[in-house]
Amino acid sequence: MAAANRVLRGTLNAAKKFVFEDATLAFKDKTTKELAQAWTVLTACKHHNRIERWRPGSVERMMDYLPRLCVMPFFNHFVAGESEEEIAPVMARLREQGVEGILDYAAEAKLEQGEAKAKTSSGAVAREFVYEAEHVCDANARTFALAIAAVKNVTPQGFAALKVTALGNPVLLEEASSKIRSGEEVSLAELGTIERRLRKLARQASDLGVGVMVDAESYQHQPAIDYLAKQLQREFNTTKPTVLNTYQCYLKDSRGRLEKDLELAKSEGWVFAAKLVRGAYMKNEGERAKRLGYENPIHDSYEDTSSNFNQCVDLVLDHLAKAQRKTSVMVATHNRDSIEHTIETMERLGISMVGGEDQDRGGVHFAQLLGMSDYLTFSLAHHGLQAFKYIPYGPLEEVMPYLLRRAQENSELLTKVDEERALLLQEVFRRFLKPFSLAKG
Numbered sequence: 001m002a003a004a005n006r007v008l009r010g011t012l013n014a015a016k017k018f019v020f021e022d023a024t025l026a027f028k029d030k031t032t033k034e035l036a037q038a039w040t041v042l043t044a045c046k047h048h049n050r051i052e053r054w055r056p057g058s059v060e061r062m063m064d065y066l067p068r069l070c071v072m073p074f075f076n077h078f079v080a081g082e083s084e085e086e087i088a089p090v091m092a093r094l095r096e097q098g099v100e101g102i103l104d105y106a107a108e109a110k111l112e113q114g115e116a117k118a119k120t121s122s123g124a125v126a127r128e129f130v131y132e133a134e135h136v137c138d139a140n141a142r143t144f145a146l147a148i149a150a151v152k153n154v155t156p157q158g159f160a161a162l163k164v165t166a167l168g169n170p171v172l173l174e175e176a177s178s179k180i181r182s183g184e185e186v187s188l189a190e191l192g193t194i195e196r197r198l199r200k201l202a203r204q205a206s207d208l209g210v211g212v213m214v215d216a217e218s219y220q221h222q223p224a225i226d227y228l229a230k231q232l233q234r235e236f237n238t239t240k241p242t243v244l245n246t247y248q249c250y251l252k253d254s255r256g257r258l259e260k261d262l263e264l265a266k267s268e269g270w271v272f273a274a275k276l277v278r279g280a281y282m283k284n285e286g287e288r289a290k291r292l293g294y295e296n297p298i299h300d301s302y303e304d305t306s307s308n309f310n311q312c313v314d315l316v317l318d319h320l321a322k323a324q325r326k327t328s329v330m331v332a333t334h335n336r337d338s339i340e341h342t343i344e345t346m347e348r349l350g351i352s353m354v355g356g357e358d359q360d361r362g363g364v365h366f367a368q369l370l371g372m373s374d375y376l377t378f379s380l381a382h383h384g385l386q387a388f389k390y391i392p393y394g395p396l397e398e399v400m401p402y403l404l405r406r407a408q409e410n411s412e413l414l415t416k417v418d419e420e421r422a423l424l425l426q427e428v429f430r431r432f433l434k435p436f437s438l439a440k441g
């Protein structure tokens with residue numbers, strides 16, 4: 001059982017600044033070959049400047065010419081496998097180390113005979129979907145349903161990631177969002193089939209006893225996505241956090257919305273459940289605001305975003321401390337300062353550090369992308385905190401273009417891998433030197 005394998009559970013008085021620098025602890029379950037591969041892949045990713053300049057479509061073209069052998073190291077590092085069967089052993093090993101998964105089945109929707117093909121475009125964490133027709137949205141919903149079933153089978157304490165723009169015409173989301181922003185009422189009927197598909201997926205998750213996570217998307221769609229997520233939370237979070245909504249802390253209005261939603265959950269009596277992220281669409285949002293002549297909704301600086309992120313963490317933790325297990329928050333970041341801030345606040349407020357199956361998905365969770373910031377994820381897990389990896393899986397030729405585009409979108413993140421690369425190298429050297437007793441441990 002994953003919970004039983006958390007070796008240092010409950011010993012979190014060590015969870016101060018130094019904890020993440022213990023390479024031996026962080027990588028204790030990795031083979032030396034895996035460490036060397038991780039270092040090589042992350043070093044290659046550092047040359048993102050070249051990736052950033054690639055034109056749209058070049059990734060797909062490149063996939064036609066590159067031998068599978070060249071792509072495999074990247075696929076193996078960032079993707080858990082091509083199918084549920086392939087990810088099962090990967091997930092089992094992660095669970096052995098106390099890490100659960102957020103599954104994102106990154107394959108094109110399987111259409112019924114005669115149905116036209118779905119299109120996807122670049123996305124930061126999961127894909128962005130281009131609306132074509134209702135039957136394509138039905139096919140997307142079937143893909144999400146597969147991921148929900150896979151969560152039950154391979155990571156029952158985990159989540160499936162859902163993208164609302166895949167489930168219907170985004171024009172409806174945009175219209176409803178404008179109304180919400182101008183203070184007008186909207187009804188579920190206005191979001192028609194989107195709401196129907198989303199509710200069906202939440203119902204499936206609730207019946208299976210697993211969680212779903214509604215990803216945050218572009219600013220022009222987000223109010224409607226929030227509205228739908230809250231409807232689902234009222235319905236499915238009556239006793240436990242089945243549906244998590246996402247708050248992008250780079251948005252100037254995010255803290256105000258978070259405050260309101262915390263109040264709403266309290267007054268209406270449902271379990272508040274949120275994923276906190278900084279936000280992945282910064283460049284697009286700035287360009288769109290400029291083009292259409294409205295104020296940029298993103299904070300003016302990275303420091304402002306980070307300070308808001310920490311304040312949002314504090315708000316939810318304060319609510320959690322009062323409601324105890326009747327709140328779930330996922331701190332989804334690769335930023336070590338934000339993680340340390342969260343842990344310090346948990347300690348100050350006396351919030352339980354211990355995760356595991358007994359928690360029923362309540363409490364504080366931490367998440368990073370598969371293949372990124374492993375030293376954070378595994379250190380957190382080894383100290384008994386609830387650690388997660390965001391896990392894309394699917395056929396290689398469909399996942400790789402999406403991954404490379406994600407690298408373009410998140411290029412900034414790839415420049416911040418120095419700490420991880422240094423720890424990887426340190427651990428590889430320690431293992432080589434160990435037989436000669438030149439290194440401790």
Ligand SMILES: Cc1cc2nc3c(=O)[nH]c(=O)nc-3n(C[C@H](O)[C@H](O)[C@H](O)COP(=O)(O)OP(=O)(O)OC[C@H]3O[C@@H](n4cnc5c(N)ncnc54)[C@H](O)[C@@H]3O)c2cc1C
Pocket residue numbers: 102124125214215216217246248250277278279280281282298299300301302303305332333334335367368369389390410412413416
């Ligand atoms: C498990 C998981 C789930 C996620 N789900 C979502 C999701 O549903 N929706 C979504 O949008 N993103 C999502 N993300 C991506 C996330 O929003 C960030 O893009 C990514 O994690 C990088 O932020 P960071 O906190 O990890 O790292 P950091 O390097 O500390 O922060 C980088 C981020 O800071 C912000 N930033 C950078 N420069 C500036 C600036 N000049 N002004 C203002 N802000 C700035 C941007 O948001 C940028 O992405 C998810 C990430 C993870 C790990």
